[in-house]
Amino acid sequence: MLTQERKAQMIESLKKDYVVLTDIVVEVVADTKADMLMIELQAGQTDEMAKDEKRLLDIKKAYSALYKTNQEKAVDMIEQIYELSDKYDKLRIAKGL
Structure with missing residues (x-):
């Protein structure tokens, strides 16, 4: 998902x-959990969602x-966090939430 160039930039950012970047990670995790909750409230939790x-x-x-x-x-x-975020963002949008 991330290009090698973007990964290198992120590594340097963490080093400096x-x-x-940690603030961004915390926000993305929170947004992903919110997407999961919205889907869960509308459709119920699946085994896959619980695992995710x-x-x-x-x-x-x-x-x-x-x-x-x-x-x-x-x-x-x-x-990996971005991959899960993308997955649940697309699911939320597909459900019209």
Whole structure:
């Protein structure tokens, strides 16, 4: 999903000042959880959604453990968060929410 150039920019950003990118990660996770909740309230929670919610929280924890010490792996976690965000944003829009 992320280009190599974008990944390199994100890695450098984390190395210089992790606060900006971490704020974005927190916002994307919160937005994704909100999308999940909207879908759940309208259609009910599926097994897949429950797994994705757990996965999202696990990825966020992994990011939190890595962003200061292993920026490359932290960016991999960000990419996974973006993938889930994109998935649930599209589902929310498809349901007209």
